[in-house]
Amino acid sequence: MSIDRREFLKTLGVAGASLSGVSALGQSKPESHSEEFYAILHDITLCEGCQECEFACAVANSLPEPSDYPDSEVKRKLKPDQYSVINAVETSIGEVYTKQQCMHCAQPACASACLTKAMEKHEEGPITWDGDKCMGCRFCMLSCPFNMPKFEYDSNNPKIGKCQMCFSRLTEGEIPACVENCPAEALIFGKRSEILREAHxxxxxxxxxxxxxxxxxxxAGGTSWLNISPVPFEELGFNTSMDHKPYPELTKGFLYSVPSVFVLWPALLLGLREATKREPENNELEVEE
Amino acid sequence: MSEHILSKDLQPKTNRWKFLLGELKPKGKLLTPFNIISVPVILLGLVLIIIRFWKGLSSITNLSQEVPWGLWIGFDVVTGVAFAGGAYVLTFMVYILRMEKYHSIVRVTVLNGFLAYLFYAGALLLDLGRPWNVINPIIGNSFGTSSVLFLVAWHFMLYMLAELIEFSPAIAEWLGAERARRILKSLTIGAVIFGITLSTLHQSGLGALFLMAKGKIHPLWYSEFIPILFFVSSIFAGLSMVIFEGSITHRVFSHQLAKGNHKSHDQILRGLAKICSVAMFAYLFLKILDLVHGHHLSHLFTSWGAWYLVEIIGFVMIPMFLFIRGVKTGEPLIIKIASLMTLIGIILNRLNISVIGFNWMTVDRYIPTWMEFEVTFAVLFLEIWIFRWVLHRLPVLRPIEEVVKSQNIERS
Structure with missing residues (x-):
């Protein structure tokens, strides 16, 4: 039943996409040396909350399979070992399903916060985490406007867990596991401008x-995960009050002032020290005389 | 005469190991109230630290996915570094503006600052999830130069080096290495200028860490001017610490002080109080400007607003007036009370930004475990132990001439 439905939707999707001039969304293969970020659209009107994406995510990232189900009574949360979460939300038009994972900002706060470049933004779009570099300071968690990086507090060798947009799959020419396994075609993958055009x-x-x-x-200045919804995003619990400027710009002013302080301060301090000298030449002369 | 110089040069070299071993022995009484309290706290703290590295952070802290930074960062690092700001302010006054009046307290302040950085910033290591990677931003295999934390980390390290150089003549005097002392002394001005520049940047940088947490910090405390506010408040935070710490060390180590020193210390207190009050006035002005400019006035009438006013009126404005009164009357007690209140105000401010007002909208509030407090006290007590150990041995409080004299007497 579900496979039939899936096939049907796939055909429909492909047909619709080709009609609208967008080439095979959801199936487009990543090209190497891309200049534009990839993006994924979650169409909330199509999502049925089947959790296929969650299971595919767990398999692709070798994580434990989720053991609970979307329930409008409970808010399921992302965990260090769960990179993607489907939640059922009771809204004015009935129950809808939201998907949560790292948003992969175009200009990410986490990567600009990272002092070891463990959080890295790739030119394909994904932000990945490198355990060999990370020192576990959790400044990325503090900075992320979406609160996406999760930390293993109960481990003596803790990792940061978050969606990596299946970066290793992208480099092998595959599309993210969640998109590939979505039976409802609620997820589509492609170049960000194309996906955005499709959303609109x-x-x-x-x-x-x-x-x-x-x-x-x-x-947050634009993200690689995009959502379209039948109800206002406030109803779904999305943070709609956040800045539309990239978050790293908040620290830019401070960081730009650093070199100037480094040049100006020593000069100023030396000048002040000279200015406060109490006529040392006279004293020296006297001594010499 | 020549004999005297000869003995001065030879004696320390032959006896240096014996001398160092002798210095390791405890001086003073062992069973003091401070020791009785601090030793168990430090030992328990060490046990907790072992558990933390064995079982992970959640074994002894209440940190969570929503609250990545807790008491250890908010108090030990963010507040501790503000308290250590006295060193750069005093070196500025003495070495740049040549205010000789304050020369006698420079050494103890720099030592205090150095130890504060060593221990409180060192406490950062306890909070790091993967501390074995702490060298990554240092050795250069991955420089995250766009990170404010990268800047702060480097400045911490370099500033500790600058403070060590500023303090090093005292170590040379202690070891009787006169030539080394002269060389190290000649580095002081460079270290001071470097140190003040670094301090300006990392005191404000600590505030800049929170700039990207916009929307998570309560609007009454979040401001794009956090870096400037942190810098200005570090001036009076540091000087209040100098006043507070001075009032304790002067009681405990009064035998080390020259006769005229107690009187001049009151003069010093008055001068510091004056600077504090001016810096606090500037700070209050900035705060009010920020409050009005940011259109946050409506928040004042909530319970968060009341808490904000407790901090601003109770622990900035009132101690400012107390400082002014202390300057006028010259009453040291008022100045000391004002400094203590100022320190509490700084603790409140830093914690309001980093812990209390952080994720203010969430229901599950972070409350540190008793073990987080325990480890914080253990770090604090350990620092005081080292501080006391140094004060007992090195020429820090004593006037320099007296030390040289007493050493010459010992050697001859």
């Missing part, structure tokens, strides 16, 4: 079923 097209084509907001288009 869906909203324009069916304005009664979508709110006119692509979450992630501008949030």
């Amino acid at each position: 097209r869906r909203i324009l084509d069916d304005p009664s079923n979508y709110v006119d907001h692509v979450y992630g288009e501008f949030e």
